[in-house]
Amino acid sequence: MKAKAFAARLALALVAAGNAASVACAADFDWKKFQGKTVTFLANNNPVAQALLAHKADFEKLTGITLKVDGYQEQQMRQRLVTVMNARSDEVDVFMSLPSREGPQFAAAGWYADLTPMTKGAVAGDYDYAGLSQALLKAGTFDGKLTSMPMNIEGPILYYRTDILKKCGVEPPATIKDIEPAAKKLKACDANITPFVSRGLKPAIAYTFSNMLHNIGGNYIANGKSNLCSAKGKEALATYSGLLRDYGPPGVVNYSFQQISALYRSGRAAMSFESSNELRTVMDGGERLKDTALVPFPAGDAGQVPTAIGWGMAVSAHSKQPEAAWYFVQWATSPEIQKRMALQGIAPPRSAVANDPAYRKWIEEEPVRKQWQAALDVLAAKGSSEVGYPIVANPESREFIGQAVQDLILKQKTVDQACADADKGLDALIAQK
Amino acid sequence: MSEAAATFTEDRQRLELAALSAPAVIFTVAMIAFPVVYTVWLGLHSFSSTGKQSFVGLANYSRLLADTEFWHGLWVTIALYVLSLVLQLVFGVWLALVLFHAKRLPGIVRSLFISPFMMPPVVAGMMWLVILDPSLGAANYILQSLGLPPSEWLASPVWVIPTVALIDTWQWTPYVALIVLGGLQSLPPSVYEAAQIDGASAFKTFQRITLPLLLPTIVTATILRSVDLLRFFDIIYITTQGGPGNASNTLNIYGFRVGFEFFNIGYASALMLTLTAIVFGAVLAFNRLRGAVAW
Numbered sequence: 219m220k221a222k223a224f225a226a227r228l229a230l231a232l233v234a235a236g237n238a239a240s241v242a243c244a245a246d247f248d249w250k251k252f253q254g255k256t257v258t259f260l261a262n263n264n265p266v267a268q269a270l271l272a273h274k275a276d277f278e279k280l281t282g283i284t285l286k287v288d289g290y291q292e293q294q295m296r297q298r299l300v301t302v303m304n305a306r307s308d309e310v311d312v313f314m315s316l317p318s319r320e321g322p323q324f325a326a327a328g329w330y331a332d333l334t335p336m337t338k339g340a341v342a343g344d345y346d347y348a349g350l351s352q353a354l355l356k357a358g359t360f361d362g363k364l365t366s367m368p369m370n371i372e373g374p375i376l377y378y379r380t381d382i383l384k385k386c387g388v389e390p391p392a393t394i395k396d397i398e399p400a401a402k403k404l405k406a407c408d409a410n411i412t413p414f415v416s417r418g419l420k421p422a423i424a425y426t427f428s429n430m431l432h433n434i435g436g437n438y439i440a441n442g443k444s445n446l447c448s449a450k451g452k453e454a455l456a457t458y459s460g461l462l463r464d465y466g467p468p469g470v471v472n473y474s475f476q477q478i479s480a481l482y483r484s485g486r487a488a489m490s491f492e493s494s495n496e497l498r499t500v501m502d503g504g505e506r507l508k509d510t511a512l513v514p515f516p517a518g519d520a521g522q523v524p525t526a527i528g529w530g531m532a533v534s535a536h537s538k539q540p541e542a543a544w545y546f547v548q549w550a551t552s553p554e555i556q557k558r559m560a561l562q563g564i565a566p567p568r569s570a571v572a573n574d575p576a577y578r579k580w581i582e583e584e585p586v587r588k589q590w591q592a593a594l595d596v597l598a599a600k601g602s603s604e605v606g607y608p609i610v611a612n613p614e615s616r617e618f619i620g621q622a623v624q625d626l627i628l629k630q631k632t633v634d635q636a637c638a639d640a641d642k643g644l645d646a647l648i649a650q651k
Numbered sequence: 652m653s654e655a656a657a658t659f660t661e662d663r664q665r666l667e668l669a670a671l672s673a674p675a676v677i678f679t680v681a682m683i684a685f686p687v688v689y690t691v692w693l694g695l696h697s698f699s700s701t702g703k704q705s706f707v708g709l710a711n712y713s714r715l716l717a718d719t720e721f722w723h724g725l726w727v728t729i730a731l732y733v734l735s736l737v738l739q740l741v742f743g744v745w746l747a748l749v750l751f752h753a754k755r756l757p758g759i760v761r762s763l764f765i766s767p768f769m770m771p772p773v774v775a776g777m778m779w780l781v782i783l784d785p786s787l788g789a790a791n792y793i794l795q796s797l798g799l800p801p802s803e804w805l806a807s808p809v810w811v812i813p814t815v816a817l818i819d820t821w822q823w824t825p826y827v828a829l830i831v832l833g834g835l836q837s838l839p840p841s842v843y844e845a846a847q848i849d850g851a852s853a854f855k856t857f858q859r860i861t862l863p864l865l866l867p868t869i870v871t872a873t874i875l876r877s878v879d880l881l882r883f884f885d886i887i888y889i890t891t892q893g894g895p896g897n898a899s900n901t902l903n904i905y906g907f908r909v910g911f912e913f914f915n916i917g918y919a920s921a922l923m924l925t926l927t928a929i930v931f932g933a934v935l936a937f938n939r940l941r942g943a944v945a946w
Contacts, residue, residue: 327703471894628896
């Protein structure tokens with residue numbers, strides 16, 4: 219009994235000491251510690267980075283650190299990163315990364331600095347590490363190393379036109395099986411409207427297709443082999459490609475987010491399965507503000523397993539000033555900055571920010587924003603970050619998925635041929651170390 | 652001055668000249684040679700997705716021979732090259748003749764004719780992507796207004812190569828026309844006067860005099876366009892990224908994706924060196940042809 223009491227007291231003392239140490243650490247935290255240094259940030263010139271960099275001057279004022287921004291479009295940013303990292307150069311201190319895409323690859327190459335000790339070391343008192351989406355933190359952790367801090371949360375959701383559906387007597391689809399009959403009815407009702415649109419461009423397909431596959435109950439790998447030719451895999455391939463082929467716009471094989479958002483915003487599509495990030499683009503001009511509703515993608519046999527990913531901020535393993543770089547990462551992913559970004563339409567990866575009064579006021583201003591947040595809540599709660607195969611060669615795996623879907627849209631192969639060809643190539647990728 | 656002294660002065664001058672020009676020569680050779688040598692070195696290595704490298708000798712090249720995507724890319728590259736080149740030469744010569752004979756054409760109209768090739772290819776690609784969008788683009792709107800069926804343009808595996816060739820032709824025909832126009836302006840007027848005296852028709856004059864005399868200029872334009880067309884990249888990447896499927900996946904697009912999207916730099920280098928060899932081969936062949944048609 220005495221031993222138990224002693225152990226309990228010891229445990230309490232250790233916890234108290236730990237807490238005191240972390241409080242002391244937060245209290246000692248000095249934003250000006252790296253004053254005069256220059257941190258280089260390799261950014262993807264997308265809405266997330268644009269929203270963040272609108273506050274660049276505040277970071278420089280707060281820390282005295284000069285922030286040098288090296289901004290590129292997404293693919294060009296990766297090219298630059300590959301070149302810098304292969305040369306083991308310290309030119310880049312912080313870079314944006316999509317853990318769901320390049321995470322396993324970059325982690326295996328040793329390009330990410332381990333952020334785990336940083337999150338336990340020099341951390342500002344109001345950082346609230348625990349408040350960040352645990353799912354996204356997990357998605358950015360490889361072999362026990364935290365490789366990036368989440369900047370936002372996003373995923374594909376279904377945008378649909380309430381007025382057109384009402385006019386055509388169509389109920390919003392509640393399940394995946396409801397989409398095809400709804401699209402058929404819409405096509406018969408108004409020939410000028412594209413009933414359903416989603417991604418058909420080869421490298422972009424995996425983003426939306428993965429949601430359908432997971433909702434149907436399929437998975438990419440089973441017993442170490444590619445699983446597209448399983449019954450669920452084939453069902454997902456047939457359903458996704460069938461919807462785009464029979465009810466999508468002409469030329470859908472070249473459609474990615476730009477074309478989809480343009481089509482929907484122009485009022486020529488009834489249902490659009492596209493990224494939550496596109497809300498601002500779709501609502502630009504205000505024409506779709508009052509006639510659009512948003513929901514997570516309808517459930518399949520496995521319910522709703524939405525795709526939920528987020529851009530992360532990583533510190534380069536070759537940076538010569540990882541501590542200063544961490545200051546920037548910490549500032550950029552802090553509750554205050556994420557709140558500011560949220561007010562610019564970047565979904566926050568923190569529930570506390572999502573509940574912030576100023577953010578709630580912004581959300582309450584329009585019904586469509588409320589639905590957007592509700593859909594994001596589902597993404598945060600149930601989301602899977604698996605976009606394409608969870609392997610080192612993830613970007614290449616997306617090619618095979620895209621090729622199989624395109625072959626079916628273009629009627630160049632049967633489902634059995636398309637999935638078998640894809641599985642063959644994907645098995646070789648899975649076997650790669 | 653004795654002969655020996657003069658020789659000594661000459662040698663010294665030569666040495667001074669060599670010493671003064673050496674930095675520029677070394678810099679130029681390094682700038683040209685280093686990337687080539689480095690690419691050859693990369694092509695002899697294999698890089699895993701995680702950046703680990705190993706020497707593989709010529710394995711990347713033997714892999715290339717067995718790679719169906721390489722052969723498909725080669726076919727697409729050649730198809731696009733031949734189609735674009737023929738269109739650009741035909742329309743380029745025609746445009747040059749129009750500009751040559753229309754002496755009173757206002758300067759602004761002349762500038763408009765030649766403006767497309769001054770447009771950055773990325774801008775041109777984006778512009779045509781919007782125009783050719785099957786749902787929202789102006790091209791199908793015009794076709795349908797004329798009672799013609801709409802096309803899928805860049806989204807059709809059948810039409811994508813002709814469509815990309817047309818975009819490139821729209822952009823680069825004026826460039827060919829400018830080269831040919833320069834050739835036309837340098838033709839001797841005496842042969843035309845002789846043809847006129849002999850009563851030759853306009854077509855016969857073009858067929859028997861203008862075209863043969865222009866051949867060296869046309870071959871020069873062919874060489875310049877061949878180099879660009881065989882390594883055609885920007886407009887394809889902007890408009891189709893090699894799709895739909897792999898219908899417009901040229902060797903250059905394929906090599907880029909292998910290198911920068913799948914991070915297999917070794918194999919991508921082998922692909923690019925092969926493409927470089929093809930470009931050099933084409934240039935050498937046309938250079939010989941230029942020698943044969945010179946007058």
